[in-house]
Amino acid sequence: MLVYSDDYLEVIHRPASSSCILVTFNEMEMQANGSRFWGQRFCEKADFAALGFISRRPNWFPAASIEKAAAATAAILRQASERILYGHSQGGYAALRYRLLLNADVAIAFCPQLSIDPAAVPFDGRFTRHFAPALHADMEIMPEHAAGRAYVFYDPFHAVDRMHAEWIAEKQRETRLLPVHMTGHGTVRAFAGTARGLALIESCRADDVPGLRALARSVRTGAAMRPYQVALTAIARHPAWADRLSARFGNGFSSVERVNFLYHRANRHIRDGELATARDLLVEAMALQPNNLGPARRLQELDARIVRTSRT
Template sequence: MPVADELYRSADLLVRARTGCDSSYCVVTFDSFTDRRTLDREGFGEAFFASRGVNAIHILSRDNDWYLLPDIEPALAAAAKAARPFDRVSAYGSSMGAYAAIRLGRLAGATTAIALSPQFSLDPRLVPFEDRWDPDARRLDYEIERRLALKGFVASADIFYDPTDRDARHVELYRDRLEVRDVRLPECGHPVTGFLAEVGLLQPAVLEAAQGTLDRTAFEREALAMRGRSPQYYATLAHRPGTPQKKLELARQAYELFPNDVGYIARYAQALSAAGRNDEATAKFDEAMAIEPDHLTVLTRLCEFLASSRRLPAARAVADWLSRLHPGAAPIEAFRAELNRPRLADAPALLRRWRGRLSG
């Protein structure tokens, strides 16, 4: 396994290289949205690339700042210097990381990107339809985004996305900026990374794209044939319009495919609640909490359940616990403020909105 070499570190950014492998190509990764607000963690795909003998450079952000940080350019320059010896350099990321891979990849030495469910921007002036990352989106410095847009975009990208999701609107905005090579995965959700991992296609897709050998048409056909094996596929369908009973059946299918995953247990619990089966929903939340009591998605969905059941003191207690687990996180503080508003008749709808932003 190649030795890790730290190339750049500041309070908010880290660049680490694992190079020296025999391959003539290199991947520059950008980490995705994280609950672990520390730089002392693995880079995106770090263990995988090292185990496969792939040269890789990993860029990490301490918080979910979408890499719009004052010192992002020297960090990218450090990555570009390390990537210079390689014949082919691809930027790689998922969601927030995919945004950075496309928009900042060129400054990190890449000419192309492997982007899983990227956003075009979070700037409300550019994407007024996007609200999944509020209130984080309101604190970002879009002047940095505008300045880097003049020089950071890669020339081309393999973009894997769900064309039935809001992500498709982001992909359309990229078409005037670069060559978009579509890999369409309908009804596979955001990000499609989870779906691809569940059906065993993530690793081969990334390796083939990194080497420039991906057959996108054949890959789409294979992925669509495997959707029924993926809990994310059923969970995505469960969030689309439909009757509570239909949504419950889909959530149950997702849960049964991956019964030990706390996220799918919590989604199933929510569907049970929406179908009026609160006792069963409570049992499923207990099941999820027994596996992972501090899980962000479980706790935010539990808050919604408690508020919808008008157990507001309990919902506030869970929100306070979330705040202690993730001190200073803007979405959680906004979540708590909504719960503590004097007028809470609209609490369930508000909580659904905040849950999507916290765990999406």
């Protein structure tokens, strides 16, 4: 049932018999359509009462809209014995930023950002195109936004996500960092499935950090993204090993993963002076995703370098 809507987000209420309520926030790839919310399938299978906050576009849940939505849903939140905030990436940001506003007992965040304001996070340019000063004034996660306990799951080999996680933990009290190695920015997907999701939530509710660490170790070994992440990470120091992993597991990479691997492997070839090999990989990446500007621009730069090199 739609209980709030404005130009930036919607809130969907799913009643259920559970005494606690799961408050979810979507990642940027999902957008509001009037009836669905992030985590809906899990809530239906586990029969969780839920409030699903879902953005109309990648907007990092502007505070003005969330404050109005919080007022509109205050009665629903008060009826719950426990409020669990849950989100990934932009949703993970919201789960931490609005802990106090929504009176959270527990917040579970996967790969969250401290902010997308380039002045606040100069080390991360991934999402700055979505930053709008009029919407995102003072959007940085701060100590005064904390309530209850928070659990941040991230891949420590993903340097940018690690920096966000560490900065957030420094700012917000009662925040536990839970590394999930070789899952990249898709850490949440390692916990897919009703049984895993329930185990995760119950361990967070119980503040069972050893249990959460054991769960993280268990899910990462069979995570679908693990071969890709290991291969990608190996490029920097063990490129031959990365090539062997790509040859063995590359058919299982998604198109996005394949293009990203080719792009970064080409960059390593360029660094090693193997320009022709790098060019072949960039051409392959462009064939897989013709509209991806990254490989196209890199190929243009490389061709210019090859021309300059041939003239000397």
